[in-house]
Amino acid sequence: MKISELINPQTRTPDFKDETEINGLTYRAHAEQEKIGAHTLYQLFVRVYTPKGTEIGQAWFTLPNTDDKSMTCSFVNVHEEYRKAGIAKNMYAYA
Numbered sequence: 001m002k003i004s005e006l007i008n009p010q011t012r013t014p015d016f017k018d019e020t021e022i023n024g025l026t027y028r029a030h031a032e033q034e035k036i037g038a039h040t041l042y043q044l045f046v047r048v049y050t051p052k053g054t055e056i057g058q059a060w061f062t063l064p065n066t067d068d069k070s071m072t073c074s075f076v077n078v079h080e081e082y083r084k085a086g087i088a089k090n091m092y093a094y095a
Contacts, residue, residue, distance in 0.1 A: 059088070
């Protein structure tokens with residue numbers, strides 16, 4: 001079975017910012033653009049914080065400038081004591 005999901009088109013805008021709370025944790029996401037020669041690199045950053053403001057997870061995504069249907073996760077990490085709680089899945093949901 002092939003799974004096909006669409007990329008959230010809002011993540012391609014340089015002013016994309018979002019904050020949401022899930023199970024008491026705060027998820028903050030923002031997009032950035034960087035010009036490299038004739039190309040534009042789109043990146044999406046998602047960070048997760050505890051109620052005390054401690055960062056416990058992060059994910060970085062790269063969106064090819066020639067393809068609006070794919071995205072690559074360049075980095076993902078969740079603090080060890082918070083793993084297996086769906087945090088990484090929630091970070092991927094932004095993409």
